[in-house]
């Protein structure tokens with residue numbers, strides 16, 4: 119397929135039912151087909167991150183004698199055993215396409231902490247820049263909510279958080295069902311596929327039933343909640359069947375054989391969020407050159423900084439102040455106030471030499487900047 123990619127950065131969530139083909143074991147034929155499609159999409163110029171489930175299923179395969187245990191600590195054991203098996207399969211399958219994989223185990227708590235959020239973001243962005251495929255799963259050994267039955271929060275919501283984290287254009291949730299139906303198609307033969315959802319209303323949420331089988335965790339409701347979170351930040355969301363031929367490739371070039379949830383806002387929604395009542399910790403005074411750069415939505419580099427005021431930490435929100443004293447906007451800083459004080463006015467190349475470490479060239483990345 120040689121069409122132009124429609125989405126530059128795609129987060130692809132692969133559910134347990136899809137990866138096991140409903141058998142309770144990892145289905146390597148299914149996985150190999152999905153991996154080949156991800157490799158093809160990357161060759162076409164898109165970037166991709168995989169959020170995968172399947173660790174518990176893979177653990178059950180290894181520890182089959184203990185299958186009957188149902189308690190949470192035991193599921194955590196299964197996830198710990200299965201995660202390495204799962205990665206091993208991905209590693210082998212991607213290697214056949216000359217692609218390297220990186221494992222990232224995250225918890226929602228990690229991401230709700232600002233510096234954890236920034237660290238995860240910077241690492242995932244750097245992994246993608248290198249052309250490596252990040253394979254994300256929830257860190258089930260510490261995250262209990264994820265695998266507790268009938269509880270909101272699972273890899274569907276994790277995938278939406280990852281999509282927001284890396285500013286994805288598309289969150290593609292692949293399951294064993296073609297998309298959102300008017301009712302659970304497993305139990306209602308009259309159920310019809312909904313091709314486009316313009317807005318997630320209470321009526322849409324009411325259509326969702328539980329998981330399709332004992333292996334799946336959340337069913338359709340967690341997928342709709344994930345779609346709500348991602349579309350609110352300007353991300354397109356598509357739920358489709360991972361079993362359809364070349365589904366990832368079709369979707370990457372603009373097809374939609376499933377349900378397309380349209381983005382509710384465009385990237386500056388993140389900026390609106392930034393200025394919407396969150397407390398700021400300090401002020402960064404910048405020069406005329408930096409004012410021009412910031413007004414054009416470029417990142418703020420140390421060279422343009424004249425002074426810092428207040429005590430703030432990496433991950434805090436600060437006010438940007440022009441030479442005339444007016445407030446230009448807000449941004450999330452990548453460095454503490456004391457660090458910025460040491461590197462202000464310097465070229466970015468000098469950061470590591472001056473501080474002994476570097477969190478990157480930008481004091482405030484343009485994606486974390488809101489100009490008023």
Ligand SMILES: Nc1ncnc2c1ncn2[C@@H]1O[C@H](COP(=O)(O)OP(=O)(O)O)[C@@H](O)[C@H]1O
Pocket residue numbers: 132133134135136171292293294295297298299300301302303304325326327328329330331333334335336337338
């Ligand atoms: N309205 C609906 N439309 C589509 N699928 C639904 C709906 N309500 C419930 N489902 C069920 O959700 C299942 C997918 O969720 P789940 O089993 O958690 O999959 P995964 O393991 O891919 O996350 C489908 O197999 C289907 O039985």
Ligand SMILES: N[C@@H](CCC(=O)OP(=O)(O)O)C(=O)O
Pocket residue numbers: 132133134135170171172173174175197255256258264265272273274333334335336337
């Ligand atoms: N972290 C768990 C996944 C739990 C989960 O969300 O599963 P699913 O509903 O199939 O996406 C695992 O790897 O088994």
